[in-house]
Amino acid sequence: MASIEMKNIVKQYGDGFPAVNDVSLDIADGEFMILVGPSGCGKSTLLRMIVGLEDITSGDMIIGGKRVNDLAPRDRNLSMVFQNYALYPHMTVFENIAFPLRLAKTPDDEVRRKVNAASDVLELKEHLERKPANLSGGQRQRVAMGRAIVRDAEAFLFDEPLSNLDAKLRGQMRTEISRLQRRLGITTVYVTHDQTEAMTLGDRVCVLRKGKIQQVASPRELYEQPVNLFVAGFIGSPPMNFLPATAKGNTLETPFGTIELDADRAAKVAGRDLLLVGIRPEYFEDASLVDEAKRPLGSTFRARVDVTEWLGDSQYAYIPYDAPDSIKAQLRELSKELDSEELRTQAIVSIDATSRIREGREAEFWLDSRKVHVFDPESGENLTRDPEAGAELTRMAAQDREEQLQDSQARAGGARADGERAGGAQVGGATAASA
Amino acid sequence: MWWIGGAIIVVYALFPIAWIISISLKAPSDIANGQFLPSDVSWVNYETILTGDASELFLPALRNSFGICLIATAISCLLAMFAAYAIARLDFPGKKVILSTALAVAIFPVISIVTPLFNVWRQIGLYDTWPGLILPYLSLTLPISIWTMSAFFREIPWEMEQAAQVDGATTWQAFRKVIVPLAAPGVFTTAIIAFFIAWNDFVYGIVLTSTEAARPVPAALGLFSGASQFEDPTGAIAAAALIVTIPVVVLVLLFQRRIVAGLTNGAVKG
Numbered sequence: 001m002a003s004i005e006m007k008n009i010v011k012q013y014g015d016g017f018p019a020v021n022d023v024s025l026d027i028a029d030g031e032f033m034i035l036v037g038p039s040g041c042g043k044s045t046l047l048r049m050i051v052g053l054e055d056i057t058s059g060d061m062i063i064g065g066k067r068v069n070d071l072a073p074r075d076r077n078l079s080m081v082f083q084n085y086a087l088y089p090h091m092t093v094f095e096n097i098a099f100p101l102r103l104a105k106t107p108d109d110e111v112r113r114k115v116n117a118a119s120d121v122l123e124l125k126e127h128l129e130r131k132p133a134n135l136s137g138g139q140r141q142r143v144a145m146g147r148a149i150v151r152d153a154e155a156f157l158f159d160e161p162l163s164n165l166d167a168k169l170r171g172q173m174r175t176e177i178s179r180l181q182r183r184l185g186i187t188t189v190y191v192t193h194d195q196t197e198a199m200t201l202g203d204r205v206c207v208l209r210k211g212k213i214q215q216v217a218s219p220r221e222l223y224e225q226p227v228n229l230f231v232a233g234f235i236g237s238p239p240m241n242f243l244p245a246t247a248k249g250n251t252l253e254t255p256f257g258t259i260e261l262d263a264d265r266a267a268k269v270a271g272r273d274l275l276l277v278g279i280r281p282e283y284f285e286d287a288s289l290v291d292e293a294k295r296p297l298g299s300t301f302r303a304r305v306d307v308t309e310w311l312g313d314s315q316y317a318y319i320p321y322d323a324p325d326s327i328k329a330q331l332r333e334l335s336k337e338l339d340s341e342e343l344r345t346q347a348i349v350s351i352d353a354t355s356r357i358r359e360g361r362e363a364e365f366w367l368d369s370r371k372v373h374v375f376d377p378e379s380g381e382n383l384t385r386d387p388e389a390g391a392e393l394t395r396m397a398a399q400d401r402e403e404q405l406q407d408s409q410a411r412a413g414g415a416r417a418d419g420e421r422a423g424g425a426q427v428g429g430a431t432a433a434s435a
Numbered sequence: 436m437w438w439i440g441g442a443i444i445v446v447y448a449l450f451p452i453a454w455i456i457s458i459s460l461k462a463p464s465d466i467a468n469g470q471f472l473p474s475d476v477s478w479v480n481y482e483t484i485l486t487g488d489a490s491e492l493f494l495p496a497l498r499n500s501f502g503i504c505l506i507a508t509a510i511s512c513l514l515a516m517f518a519a520y521a522i523a524r525l526d527f528p529g530k531k532v533i534l535s536t537a538l539a540v541a542i543f544p545v546i547s548i549v550t551p552l553f554n555v556w557r558q559i560g561l562y563d564t565w566p567g568l569i570l571p572y573l574s575l576t577l578p579i580s581i582w583t584m585s586a587f588f589r590e591i592p593w594e595m596e597q598a599a600q601v602d603g604a605t606t607w608q609a610f611r612k613v614i615v616p617l618a619a620p621g622v623f624t625t626a627i628i629a630f631f632i633a634w635n636d637f638v639y640g641i642v643l644t645s646t647e648a649a650r651p652v653p654a655a656l657g658l659f660s661g662a663s664q665f666e667d668p669t670g671a672i673a674a675a676a677l678i679v680t681i682p683v684v685v686l687v688l689l690f691q692r693r694i695v696a697g698l699t700n701g702a703v704k705g
Contacts, residue, residue: 053597073600080601086594090616099612100602147602 001186002064002154003029004050009059011045011211019045021211023059027155027189030405032181034202035191038234038339042211043191044159050189051080051157064154074103079148080157084164085140087132087147093119094128097146104151118150121180138169142176149180155187162197174200182408193339195235199223203401204394207231209337217390218397224371225390229380232278232373233338238316241347242334242375244327245277252277252374255321256347257301259369265384269374275383276327276375281316283371284349286357287364298368306346308359315353319365320346330377452680459673466669480674489659489671495647496655500679503565503651504633507572511629512622514573515580520610522581523588524596534582541578549642556643563644568651571639576629583628587621588614623690631683652679 004027011020020042027033035043048054049061052073061068068076079100087096094115095102101111119125122142132140141161148156161177162170178201181188192198198205199219207214207222207230215227219235226232232240245252245259250266252259254277261269269275287300307318323331323345335342349365357363374384458466462477484493522530552571553562561567591614599609615622640654656675659668 051601053600072605073597074603074605077603078601080598082594082598084592084594086592086598088595088599088613088617090619099599103603103608147598151603 001029003027003031004155004187004189005060005062006046006050007060007062009046009049009061010057011042011049011054012057018211020049023208023211023213025206025213025216027187029187030185032178032188032190032201032203034198034205035189035208036193036195036198036205036234037208038337039193040210041208043193043208045211046208047080047157047159047189047191050155051078052076077151077154078157079151079153079155080159081141081144081148081161083160085132085144085161087140087143089132092129092131093124093135093143093146096132096143097124097150099147100151114150115146118146121149122146137165138173141165141173145177145180149184153186155189156181158188158190158192160192160194161190163192163194170194177201179408182404183411185405185409195237199235203397205235207234218394220397221390221393224393225385225387226278226373226382227385228382229276229278229334229375230337232375232382233334236280238281238348238350239338239340240278240280241349242331243277243279243321243347244323244377245275245374247272247275255323256303256319256365256367257299259299259367259372261369261372261374261384265374268383272376272383274324274327274377276330276377278373278375278382279347279367280371281348281350283368284347284351285366285368286351286355287366289352289355290366294368295366297370298366300364300366302362302364304362305357305359308357310353313353315351315355317349317351317357317363318346319349320344327377334380455673455676458670459677461670463666463670466667480670481678483671484675484678489668489675492647492655492658493652493675496650496652497679499565499647499649500634500651500653501682503568503572503649504630506565507569507576507633508626508630510569511573511576511580512584512626515577515584515625516615516618516622518581519584519588520614522585523591524593534585537578537581540574541582545575545636545638549638552639553642561643563646563649565649567643568639568649571643572633572636575636576632579632580625580629583625584618584621587618587624590621591617627686627690630686634679634683 004025006023006025009020009023010018012018023042023046025033035046037043045054049056050063052068052071052075056069063076063078088099091099097115097118098111101114106114115128116125119128122145124139124142124146127135127139127143132143135143141164144161158177162173165173174197177190181201190197190201199222202219204216205219205222206216209230215222215231217225222231222235226235229242233242243254243256245254247253247266247269250261250263252261252269252275259277283298287295290298303319303321305317306320309316309318328345331345332342351357351365372384373382375382454471457472459480460476460478461468461473462475462479465473465475465477468474483489518533521527522534548571556562556567561570595613595617596609599613600606604612635653636651637653637657640651641657644650644654652675656672659671659675
C-alpha cells in the first residue's frame with residue numbers, strides 16, 4: 001500500500017515524439033485513479049511507466065516515498081492486469097495465481113493458503129486445476145485479477161482490463177473490481193477509454209489528451225465543471241452539444257434561440273464575439289412536458305427533428321443546425337480527436353420517453369439554461385467554469401469514499417473473524433489489518 | 436474426390452518404402468525373383484548387419500550416428516534458442532545481417548566445402564572424430580533452427596514476459612519459466628528438423644571419417660560389401676536403411692502432438 005507521485009513525467013520516443021508530456025499527478029494511498037482519454041493520448045504509456053515496463057525520459061516517479069525511476073518492474077512490487085490478461089497458458093489456474101508467490105520463494109503451504117483465499121474472493125475455486133485455454137473470457141479475467149491480488153502489492157494497475165469482454169460481462173466485472181478495490185483498499189490506477197468505467201469506478205479521473213493532463217477531478221466535477229472543450233466533449237454519453245453563439249449583453253444568440261445568462265456568467269463571457277455553448281443532451285426537454293414552474297428557468301425554441309431514437313427508458317432526438325465554417329471545422333477537429341466521426345453539425349437532445357415528438361416534424365423544445373457552459377472556440381477554455389463548485393464536488397466525493405472504505409473494511413474484518421476456519425476473505429482481512 | 440488424389444500421393448510416397456521392406460526380407464538368392472513379395476520371408480539380412488559379418492561396420496556406425504546427431508541437435512537448438520529470442524525480441528544493429536548470413540550458410544553447397552574441410556580437419560586433428568562431424572553438422576542445422584525458432588518466438592505475445600517481470604521475475608526467470616515452455620512446440624519442431632538433417636548427411640560422413648571411430652550410418656551403408664565379390668549387398672543395405680528409419684519415425688510419432696498443439700492457445704483473449 002503506497003501513494004504514487006509523478007513529477008513532471010516525460011516520455012519521449014526515439015523520434016522525439018512526446019507520448020507523455022510533463023505529467024504531474026499525485027495518487028493518494030488507497031485511491032482509485034482512472035486514466036482516461038482517446039486512443040493515443042498516452043494513458044497506457046503512463047501506466048507502463050508506473051509499473052516499469054517503459055523507461056522514463058525525465059521526471060520523477062515516486063512510489064511510497066521512494067524514487068523508482070531506475071528500478072526494474074520486479075523491484076517495484078506492483079501488480080498489473082493486462083488488457084489481454086497475459087495468463088501463462090502452460091500452467092494451471094492455481095499455478096498462474098501462485099506464480100508471483102513462487103517467484104518470491106514462498107513456502108508451499110502459504111502459497112496454497114493465499115491462492116485458495118484469492119480464488120475464494122474471485123469464485124475460481126472449482127477451476128483451479130484447469131488450464132486458461134479451457135476458461136471463458138470472464139474467468140480468464142478473474143484469473144488475471146487473482147494473480148494480481150494474491151501478493152501484497154503496493155498498488156494495482158489495470159490496463160483496459162474489461163475491453164475484451166462482452167457488454168454484459170463487462171458490467172458485472174466492473175462492479176466486481178469496484179467491490180474488490182473498496183474491500184482491499186489498495187491504491188489502484190486504472191486505464192480505460194470507456195467512460196462508463198471511468199465515471200463509475202474512479203475516485204478521481206485524470207483526463208489525458210496528447211500526453212498532457214487536461215483535468216484531474218472526481219467524475220462529478222468532470223461532468224459538471226469541465227475545464228475545456230475537450231473534457232466536456234469526452235465525458236458524457238451521448239456527448240455534450242456545442243452550438244455557435246454570439247454574446248449580446250446578458251444573452252447568447254444561438255441557432256436554438258436566445259439563451260439568457262445570469263449576471264455572473266455574462267460578465268465572464270463579455271467582450272467576445274464568437275463563442276461555443278456547451279449543452280448536455282439532458283438539459284433539453286420536450287417543451288410540452290415541462291412543468292409550468294420550471295419553464296421560466298430556461299428558454300424554448302422550435303426546431304425540425306431529423307431522427308428520433310426511442311430506447312424504452314429514454315428517447316433521443318437529433319436536430320441539425322447551421323454553424324459558421326470556422327466553428328464547423330473546429331467541431332470536426334474535436335470529434336476526430338475524441339475518436340468519433342461527426343459528419344454533420346447536429347444536436348443530440350434527450351427527451352422524455354413518453355414524448356410524442358416525431359421525426360421530420362417541427363417541435364418545440366425547452367432548454368435549461370442554468371447549467372450551460374460557454375467555451376472560447378479558439379483556446380477551448382471553459383469561460384463559465386466555477387472552480388469553487390467543482391472543488392466542492394470533488395471534496396464531497398472524497399468524503400463519501402472515506403466512509404465507504406471504512407464501512408467495507410470493517411465488514412471485511414468482521415468476515416475474517418467469522419470465517420477464520422473457512423479461510424475466506426483473508427486477503428481482504430489481512431490488508432485491512434495492515435492498513 | 437480429394438481422397439483419390441490423396442491416395443495416389445500416399446502410394447507414390449510410400450511405395451519405395453514398401454519395396455525396401457520387401458527387399459530386406461528377401462534372402463540374397465531370392466532378390467532377383469522377379470516379384471514384389473519375397474517368396475520366403477527371411478531374416479538373414481538383419482542377422483548379417485546386427486550379428487553377422489556387417490555388424491562390425493554397422494553397429495559402431497549406428498552408435499556414432501546417434502551420438503553425433505543428438506549432440507549436434509542439442510547444441511544447435513540451445514544456440515538457436517538464444518539467437519532466435521534475441522532476433523524476435525530485441526532491436527540491435529546487425530539483426531538482418533545475422534538472418535541473411537544464416538540463410539547464406541544454409542544454401543551453400545556442402546560438396547564445395549567438404550574438400551577444404553578435409554584438409555583442415557587433417558591438419559588440426561579433427562579428422563575422423565566426433566567433434567569433426569558435429570561442427571559441420573552445426574553449420575547445416577543452425578541456420579534452419581534459427582529461422583524456425585525465431586518464427587515461433589515471434590508468435591509468443593510480449594505481454595507474457597512483461598507479466599512475468601511485473602510478477603517479480605528477472606529477465607532470465609521470465610525466459611526460462613514462461614517463454615521456454617511456451618516455445619516448447621517450436622523447440623521440438625526445430626529439434627526434429629535439425630536431427631533429420633544431421634541424420635541424413637552422407638557427404639560429410641563419408642569424407643571426414645575413415646574408421647569406425649566416427650563413421651555415421653549413411654557412410655557405413657555405402658561401404659557394405661556382399662558375401663563374395665559377385666554378390667550385391669542389396670538386402671543388407673535395405674535392412675540397415677530400415678533400421679535407421681525407425682528412430683526418425685518414432686521421433687515424429689512421439690512429438691507430433693506437441694508439434695501440432697498450439698500451446699499458446701488460451702494465453703490471450705479468445
